[in-house]
Amino acid sequence: MHTMHRQCRPAGLQKAPALPPARAARCIKLASTVLAARRGNEQASLQQQLGIAAANAVLATSLLLAPQAAVANELKIGADPVYDGASILSADARDSLSAKLSGLEQRTGYHVRVFTQYYIDASPGAPNPRGLWGSLDKQTVVVRVDPSSPNILSVPYVGDSVLAKLRRPFWTELESRFGNMFYVREAGDSAAVLGAMSALVECLDRPDGCRVVPGLPPEQYVFTLWCAVAGGLVAGFVSRIEAQGMVKRKWVWLLLFSPLWGSLFINFGLGPIVSRTSDLAPIAGNTLGFMAAAAAPALLQRLWDGKQPPIEDS
CATH class of the missing domain: 1.20.5 (Single alpha-helices involved in coiled-coils or other helix-helix interfaces)
Known part of the structure; x- marks a missing residue:
């Protein structure tokens, strides 16, 4: 082919002589092949x-x-009311919780959705409640669990129908009781979630709902007991004051100070117990504590008087 190229080229810069017809045909064929x-x-x-x-x-x-x-x-998986992205629930606990929430939905129509995830590591494309369960209606409540937060529980969405049955103080107490770091440290993440959901299901099952979270934690009972004892001490010491001035009887002092000792005993000593549990044992314990504290000043006075030596007449 290179030989044919040289044959088709002019010899120099002068005008090339006319090629023979056969040679011209070969050159044309070669040019066509090169172009192809x-x-x-x-x-x-x-x-x-x-x-x-x-x-x-x-x-x-x-x-x-x-x-x-x-x-x-x-x-x-949107049909499952529990999304455990943080993997804090065991398989049995998750199945039991899903069955409990599904049963609540069939009985009452309320949709409780539990969403667990480490939000500190959440990426922009991470799952979210609306992506999992679609639009959230007025009978839906979403409970979010973030184990990386100091308070692991939060309720980012509460439907209007749910909020009409369970007021905002209920949700605040639910978060603070089961989501605080001290409770989680003692009971664990899984127990905190299951305890909160049990209280929520119980209140949604009630026709009138709940004003407070049911159940009496030990630390709250200790607080009520101390309030009852403090109220009894106030009542006991006030009843020992001698009548003077406008007060002609000792028991009048007891009436004058009744807002103080009555508030300590009734509002703070018995009120939280009655509103959270039907158990009579804590009520009986606080009542006995109030009565013992009220009698303590009189007993101390008698003991003190008995130890004093008699005064001899000179």
Whole structure:
């Protein structure tokens, strides 16, 4: 082919002589072959570029559809009222809680959704309640659990129907009782979640709901007992004051100070117990504590008088 190229070229810069017809035909055929080869190479290069572009397009499409596929996979579990992204519940505990919440939904129509996740590590494409369960209606409540937070419990969404039955003080107490770090440190994350959900299900099952979270924690009972004892001491010491001035009887002092000792005993000593439990044992214990504290000043006075030596007349 190179020989034929040289045959078709002019010898120098002078005007080339006319080629014979046979040689001219061979040159024309050679030029056609070269042009066809160049066109074939260009077409192959174009096809290769188109193939690369198509592969890039497929890859980009797959990357764009990956989050949608993930959301679709998450939506498949949307029927489950519990999403344990933080893996703080055992399989048995999760199944039991899901069954309890599903039963509540069938009985009352209230939708309780539990969503656990470490929000400190949450990425922009991480699952969220609306992505898992769709739109949230007025009978839905979402309880979020973040083990990385000082208070692991929060209620980011409460429907209007649920809020009409359980007022905001209930939710504040629910979060503070079961979500505080001291309770979680002693009982664990799983027990905190299960305890909060048991209280919530119990109150939603009641026709009138709950004003406070049911159940009496030990530390709260100790507080009520101390208040009852303090009220008894106030009543006991006041009753020992001698009548003077406008007060002609000792028991009048007891009436004058009744707002103080009555508030300590009734409002703080018995009120939290009556509103949270029907157990009579704490009520009886606080009542006995109040009575013992009220009698203590009189007993101390008698003991003190008995130890004093008699005064001899001079």
